Amino acid sequence: MNWFKYSSPQTFYPLAGRLVPLFYVTAAMLAAAGIYIGFFVAPTDAQQGEAYRIIFIHVPAAWMSMFIYVVMAMWAGIGLAFNTRLSSMMASALAPTGALMTFIALWTGALWGKPMWGTWWVWDARLTSELILLFLYIGFMSLQASIDDPRRADKAGAVIALVGVINVPIIYFSVKWWNTLHQGASVSLTRSPSMATTMLTGMLIMVFAFWFYSIAAALMRVRCIILERERNSDWVKQMNGPRT
Amino acid sequence: MLSFNSLACERGERRLFTGLNCELAASTLLEVRGANGSGKTSLLRMLCGLLDPAAGTILWRGEEIHALGEQYRGQFAYLGHAGGVKDELTAAENLRFSASLASIVIDMTSEAAALAWFGLGDHAHLPCKTLSQGQRRRVALARLRLSAARPLWILDEPFTALDAQAVQLTQSLIESHLEQGGIVVLTTHQDVAIKAPTVQRIELAA
Amino acid sequence: MSELSLSGTLHSLAQRDLMIAFRRRADVLTTVFFFVIVASLFPLGVGPEAALLRSMAAGVLWVAALLASTLALHRLFAADHADGTLEQMLLAPQPLSLLVLAKIAAHWLTTGLPLVLVAPLIGLQFGLNTAEFPVLLAALLLGTPTLSLIGAIGAALTLGLRGSGLIALLVLPLYVPVLVFGAGAIEASAAGLGAAAHLSVLGALLLFTLVFAPWATAAALRIAVE
Numbered sequence: 001m002n003w004f005k006y007s008s009p010q011t012f013y014p015l016a017g018r019l020v021p022l023f024y025v026t027a028a029m030l031a032a033a034g035i036y037i038g039f040f041v042a043p044t045d046a047q048q049g050e051a052y053r054i055i056f057i058h059v060p061a062a063w064m065s066m067f068i069y070v071v072m073a074m075w076a077g078i079g080l081a082f083n084t085r086l087s088s089m090m091a092s093a094l095a096p097t098g099a100l101m102t103f104i105a106l107w108t109g110a111l112w113g114k115p116m117w118g119t120w121w122v123w124d125a126r127l128t129s130e131l132i133l134l135f136l137y138i139g140f141m142s143l144q145a146s147i148d149d150p151r152r153a154d155k156a157g158a159v160i161a162l163v164g165v166i167n168v169p170i171i172y173f174s175v176k177w178w179n180t181l182h183q184g185a186s187v188s189l190t191r192s193p194s195m196a197t198t199m200l201t202g203m204l205i206m207v208f209a210f211w212f213y214s215i216a217a218a219l220m221r222v223r224c225i226i227l228e229r230e231r232n233s234d235w236v237k238q239m240n241g242p243r244t
Numbered sequence: 245m246l247s248f249n250s251l252a253c254e255r256g257e258r259r260l261f262t263g264l265n266c267e268l269a270a271s272t273l274l275e276v277r278g279a280n281g282s283g284k285t286s287l288l289r290m291l292c293g294l295l296d297p298a299a300g301t302i303l304w305r306g307e308e309i310h311a312l313g314e315q316y317r318g319q320f321a322y323l324g325h326a327g328g329v330k331d332e333l334t335a336a337e338n339l340r341f342s343a344s345l346a347s348i349v350i351d352m353t354s355e356a357a358a359l360a361w362f363g364l365g366d367h368a369h370l371p372c373k374t375l376s377q378g379q380r381r382r383v384a385l386a387r388l389r390l391s392a393a394r395p396l397w398i399l400d401e402p403f404t405a406l407d408a409q410a411v412q413l414t415q416s417l418i419e420s421h422l423e424q425g426g427i428v429v430l431t432t433h434q435d436v437a438i439k440a441p442t443v444q445r446i447e448l449a450a
Numbered sequence: 451m452s453e454l455s456l457s458g459t460l461h462s463l464a465q466r467d468l469m470i471a472f473r474r475r476a477d478v479l480t481t482v483f484f485f486v487i488v489a490s491l492f493p494l495g496v497g498p499e500a501a502l503l504r505s506m507a508a509g510v511l512w513v514a515a516l517l518a519s520t521l522a523l524h525r526l527f528a529a530d531h532a533d534g535t536l537e538q539m540l541l542a543p544q545p546l547s548l549l550v551l552a553k554i555a556a557h558w559l560t561t562g563l564p565l566v567l568v569a570p571l572i573g574l575q576f577g578l579n580t581a582e583f584p585v586l587l588a589a590l591l592l593g594t595p596t597l598s599l600i601g602a603i604g605a606a607l608t609l610g611l612r613g614s615g616l617i618a619l620l621v622l623p624l625y626v627p628v629l630v631f632g633a634g635a636i637e638a639s640a641a642g643l644g645a646a647a648h649l650s651v652l653g654a655l656l657l658f659t660l661v662f663a664p665w666a667t668a669a670a671l672r673i674a675v676e
Contacts, residue, residue, distance in 0.1 A: 083296075135623040142619055146611045149256060155673040156607045160620055163603060163666055167624050170655075174627035178634065232257055292541060295676050318543035326534025332473045333466070344462035345542050345549075347454045371473075384534075 009086050009226040010235050016219040023216035030209035037202035051115040058108035060207040061101045062126070064214055065133060066168070068098035072140075073165035076158035086222075088154035089229065091161065092144060093222035097214045099137035105130050125179035129172045136164045150229055245270060246291070246396060246427055251300035253286045260286060261448055264300070270395075270425040273418075273440035275432070278448030284431040285325070287448070288400050291429060292322050304396075318347065320396035325404075327384030331373035335364050335383045338372060342387045350390055358389040362413060381405045385414055388421075397421060399430040411436060459544055460552040467556035470529075477525060478560045485518035485565055489572045500577050507576035508586075508636035514572070515565050515590065516597065516625050520618045522561045523601040526553065527671070531609050540675060546668040554595075554602050554664070562594030578636075585639040585649070592652040593632040599656075599663035600624050606670035627655060 006012045038056030072094040079088030106127065113122045121127070140161055147153035230236050251264040260283030268274055276284050289295040291302060293309050293316065302309045309316045329338050336355060343350045359368045362382040372380055381404065388397065397418070403411050415438055418428050422440045454462075471478055492510045493503055530536035539549050569590055570583050578586070604621035635648035 132623050132626055135619070139620045139623065142616055143607060146608070146613055146616055152673060152676060156670065159603070159666060159670050159673065160607060163624065166662075167627075170627050171623070174630040174651075178630040229257075294537065294540060294672075314543045314545070317541050320541075322537070322541055324534050324537055326532065326537070328534040328538045330466075330470060330529075330533060330535060332470045337466075337469070341462060341466045342538060344454055344459055345538055347459055347543055349454045 007084060007086055009089065009230050010233070012086055013223055013226050016223050020216050020219050020223075023212045023219065027209050027212035027216060030205055030212060034202055034206035034209050037198060037205065042198045042202050043196055049115075051112065054108050054112045056202055056206050058105055058112060059203055060210040061108065062105040062130060063207060064210045065098055065101035065105055065130065067211075068094050068101060068214060069133060069136070069161075069168065070165060072098060073161040076154075076161040080155055080158035080162075085151075085154070085229070086226075088158065089222050089225045090218070091157065092154070093218045093225055094214075095137055095141050095144075096221065097217045099134060099141065101210070101214070102130055102134040102137060106134065123179070125172070125176040128179070129175050132171055132175070133168070136168070140164070245305055246303070246429075248291070248302040249300055251287070251290065251302070252298040253283050253290065253295075254298040255283070255286060259298075262299070264446065266444065266446065268427050268429070268444065269442065270427065271422050271441040272427050273422055273438055273443045274427070274429040275443065275445045276429065276448065277431070277445065282448040284448060285400055287446075288322075288398050288429065288431060289324075291398055292320070293317070319394060320398055321346070321388060321391035321394045323384060323388065323397075323399045323402055325400055327381055328387075329372050329380050329383050332371060334369050334371055335359055335375070335386075336368045338383055339386055339390070343390055346387075346391070348390055348393075354390065358386045359383075361389055362386050362410070377405045378407055378410065382410055385410075385417070388417060392421065392424070392426075395426050397426060397428045397430075399428065401431055401433065403432055403434050403436055456544055456548065459542070460548060463539075463549060463552045464556040467553055468559065471556070471560040477522075478564065481518050481522045481561055482564045482568055484521055485514050485568060486572065488514040488517055489575070493576075504577040504579075507573060507578040508633040508640075510576065511569055511572055511586070511636075512593075512629050512633045515569070515594065516622065516629060517618075518565060519561060519594065519597040519601060520621055520625075522557075523605045523617055523621070524614075525561075526557050526602055526605045527609055528605075531675075536671070537675065540671065546671065547664040550602065550667045550671070551660075551664045554598050554667075557602075558595050558598040562590075562598055565594060566590045579640060582636055582639050585645045586636055588649055589632045589635040589645070589652060592649060592656050593628045596628050596652070596656045596659045597625060599659040600628075602667045603663055603670055606667045606674055609671070609674035628652065631655070 006015055034056060039053055042053070042056075044050060072091045075087045075094065076091035078084065079086075079091060109122075109127045109130070110120045114120050140157055143160055144153045144157045147156055227236060245268060247267040249265050250262075252262040253260040264287070266274065276287060278284050286295060290297050291309075293302075304312060304316050304319065328342060330341075333341065336359065339355050339358060340350065343355075356365070356368065359365060362385060364379065364382055364386065367375060367379060372383060375383070385402065388399075391397070399418075402414055402418075406414065411434075415436055418430075419439050422428055422438075428440075489510055492506065496502060496506070527536060530539065540546060542549060566587060569586060573583065573586055574580075601617075601621050604617045604624075607620065608617045631648045631651045635645040635652065638648055639645040
């Protein structure tokens with residue numbers, strides 16, 4: 001099968017349209033299964049009680065936030081290196097979903113922290129890194145929003161995304177160092193002793209649910225971006241039909 | 245020496261021109277004309293390598309200019325809309341730094357001569373922010389006088405903001421460069437009759 | 451006329467920028483005054499208690515240095531872009547990354563270095579032990595060039611764009627490692643643990659940035675000028 005056939009906005013648009021409902025439905029089913037397991041089936045944690053159940057949302061969201069950033073940087077880099085428009089459009093489409101995942105991770109982290117340690121925010125290494133990741137997403141989106149010329153916006157976004165992706169490990173390492181330096185007791189949201197199998201299954205299912213949701217959302221968004229960017233081309237004009 | 249094929253330009257989301265071809269041999273003048281917004285400056289910037297064409301290739305002595313990279317950049321002199329003149333520096337300092345950026349070695353006499361030729365002898369040591377627009381333009385043009393070794397000159401509206409005397413000086417500078425085998429590509433709104441062994445014209449429609 | 455050597459061109463470019471900075475001394479001094487003002491705001495915000503201020507000294511110094519650096523970044527390319535000199539730089543028959551490096555070096559001399567020289571005074575204001583000053587200076591000397599190098603990428607990407615906060619938004623998250631290890635160096639030294647590890651990391655960050663940032667900045671400049 002010739003995959004390159006789908007590398008132009010015109011051919012990708014209908015393909016994405018067919019895939020979106022598939023991914024949304026699968027995501028919904030996985031989420032239903034995952035939430036059922038996470039909130040009803042998995043046993044109560046010996047140390048943390050019922051509140052720990054938020055990890056079924058917090059951890060998948062955090063993983064997706066980092067994964068999406070890498071994928072976004074990859075598509076942006078491909079767009080920059082090979083001068084392909086669709087790759088850059090995909091990167092721009094992924095950014096808001098990635099930022100949303102980061103925001104969910106931060107929020108659920110706070111909701112977890114409150115019943116555990118009585119504070120709405122804990123400056124532990126992972127949460128702080130998530131916060132900085134959110135800033136990186138916002139920086140990418142703001143830069144693209146500030147540039148009028150779409151091709152320049154694509155390329156400039158690619159540079160900042162690639163610089164960000166190289167820096168993410170460095171930032172994480174430095175935040176971890178900072179955290180161990182300043183924290184006496186090991187109060188950490190990341191401490192997860194041996195997990196019961198049900199918990200692990202539940203979490204894994206939720207990861208896939210979030211992943212499929214992200215794909216669906218990004219595909220839908222890229223369709224909008226394609227329409228906007230290609231609005232002067234014949235195939236888009238024909239789509240709307242003749243004007244009355 | 246310089247040739248381009250099937251050149252197309254896209255700015256924002258508009259196609260400005262497509263299918264542009266040209267071949268320029270030594271001692272040729274290329275005049276690019278067209279209404280405002282028709283892509284004249286974009287075409288010149290493509291020839292400089294500052295802008296990537298939407299389609300087509302540009303060849304210098306048979307090789308693609310992007311492949312040549314630095315080598316090509318040492319073969320031409322570009323004068324854009326903004327002259328490349330720093331207000332805080334004097335005319336003499338501006339010339340000296342422009343020359344060194346272009347890797348041209350100059351000494352005090354050739355620097356003074358270039359400025360004097362354009363009538364800036366008295367103003368050579370004043371900061372350029374005290375000069376008029378036309379005088380600043382002359383400082384930018386003075387750099388051309390030092391670029392005789394560069395075969396290709398790409399000039400974007402070189403006669404803007406110049407008085408009659410400066411126009412004449414610039415005209416003779418361009419003519420002597422053409423006589424010595426150079427190529428000059430320029431855009432202009434004004435009707436300046438430049439004598440050249442070969443003249444080609446491109447008219448861009450908006 | 452013979453060709454000028456690469457080092458001759460770089461030297462001349464740096465010299466030009468320094469000359470211009472000297473003739474616009476106000477810009478340089480503004481950066482330093484901003485640094486001092488920001489640092490002075492903290493005691494006004496948290497109270498003058500000596501022990502508290504001493505514990506905050508390293509962090510405040512570094513945050514103020516970050517903000518002052520960010521403020522000065524627009525000076526790197528904006529003026530050149532406006533008067534056409536940047537174009538000439540892109541058209542020079544020299545590797546753009548090296549030309550960019552020369553500009554960043556000149557910029558650091560007029561931005562980072564003054565901060566380094568003034569920092570001990572701020573340190574005294576916060577009751578920092580004078581024994582920590584060597585570490586303070588070493589950390590800033592290693593850290594501020596890194597800030598200039600990373601900042602150059604942001605300055606190049608935002609060339610010609612409206613909106614003043616954007617460059618800070620892009621660049622401040624990337625400054626976090628320098629902040630953590632820079633402030634950490636001073637605190638480690640004050641706690642008697644020795645700052646060698648922190649300073650080595652700062653040095654490593656500087657080397658890493660020295661290799662990659664000019665290249666990324668050159669790419670960003672070409673994109674911005676298109």
